Amino acid sequence: MNDAFAALSPHDGFLITKANYLSDFDQRVLTLLYQPLMGVTAYSLYLYLWSFVRKQAVMTDRVLHSQILSILDIDLPTFYENRLKLEGLGLLRTYQKDDEVGRLFVYELYAPLAPDAFFKDDLLRLALYQKVDQHQFEKLVKETQLHPVTKKDFKEVTKNFLDVFQIGKQAFTHTTSSAEQAAASMTTKPAQVPAYSQAQLQTFDWETLKQFVWSGGHISGSEIDQNQAALFNLHQFYNLSEIDLAHAIARTMNVADNTIDMPALERVVLQEHTEKTTSLKRPAQKKQALTSAQEKQLQQKGYSEREIQILKETADVVPLDYLQAVKEKKHGIVGKGEIYALRNLENRYIFSDQVIAILIVYLVNNYQTITQNLLDRVADSWIQAGVKTGVDALNQIRAFKQPKQKKQPKHYTRNGRPTRQEKLPDWAQDGYQKQETKQLSSDEQKELAASREAVKKMLEGGQS
Secondary structure, X not given: OHHHHHHOOXXXXXXXXXXXXXXXXXXXXXXXHHHHHHHHHHHHHXXXXXXXXXXXXXXXXXXXXXXXXXXXXXXHHXXXXXXXXXXHOOOEEEEEEEOOOOEEEEEEEOOOOOHHHHHHOHHHHHHHHHHOOHHHHHHHHHHHOOOOOOOOOXXXXXXXXXXXXXXXXXXXXXXXXXXXXXXXXXXXXXXXXOOOOHHHHOOOOHHHHHHHHHHHHOOOHHHHHHOHHHHHHHHHHHOOOHXXXXXXXXXXXXXXXXXXXXHHHHXXXXXXHHHHHHXXXXXXXXXXXXXXXXXXXXXXXXXXXHHHHHHHHOOOOOHXXXXXXXXXXXXXXXXXXXXXXXXXXXXXXXXXXHHHHHHXXXXXXXXXXXXXXXXXXXXXXXXXXXXXXXXHHHXXXXXXXXXXXXXXXXXXXXXXXXXXXOOOOHHHOOOOOOOOOOOXXXXXXXXXXXXXXXXXXXXXXXXX
């Protein structure tokens, strides 16, 4: 959070320009392939920034960041966090300068990669494979595949440009200056591909890896160099040492030509990582089942039946199994990224299984999915709050919701007078339940009928 306020202020201005064009198909690619990686907030931010693009950005068009925060209903740290996601995915480049007005940012937008380039990129492909399950990954590949005509059974009879259009010879020798300017002005930048820096790549001992793969499978050093980014990916994602990676390469290599089979390598590494984290045994935990006395005490303190039910059902659960059950209730699936994030938290041994299960309920109900960043952020706040038990976790959720209910900001008109706050009717309030209609007695029904008859006669008399 401190990084966000140090790097950015709501009063800083910004301009937006585009490096290339965004088509309808690009937006479909963004939804299918990029949205699972960036999340809905970054997705909304990206599309909103595109709506800001003007034909030509000038300094006088600068807009304050507070406008984006207000329209998207997010705070500054959330904006900054999601801006970094767009930068990391190659969808945004950020430039900064200080002038007499203040600090100014220029956001240069890039269209997403085409599907073929996306799936050929090691970083993006592996990140997506981790985020969704294998069935969904294969479905996305099929949805974005092209099926061009094969020339095996067909003879091409397509005409070229000059076969169809007649262009005079003078057009080739006397090109007008305006036409030349038009050609020169139509410049675009290629789509950005996420990549590791040389400094990051140098943290890995490539010579050791080359020695091991040569001795274990006669794989050449040039083969390692060609797949360097993908191999470093696996090292980063799964914390593999040079020896671990060499053994995995040897088990999955193409024995026919001594080359690396990258898809097979990725599958095996992911499978072994999942099995390894699943087999890790957590320390024995004291069961936290509620006694009837504790349940009664919680009721007296104002805990709802739903809260008490959550404490009961999370008293003796395995977090991953519980996540699966919660997702199934909402007709969802557990992604590989969620499993990875959850295992990371479990293996730190900072929360009991019950606390993690309650954290799962909170995140899935409020954010639909669990990401490593979101899980770390909430877990960190719970650690600082001293959450130890399931009741502590519920209290922390209550404390988070309470300020939103208590603080009602006052709204003022331009002349400084407070605006009238309309009270919502009962039926529009959260948690409203329709009251049962009370049945009238026979005497009350007779009295109502007599009143209606009297009103009817009065109206008929007024018309005559």
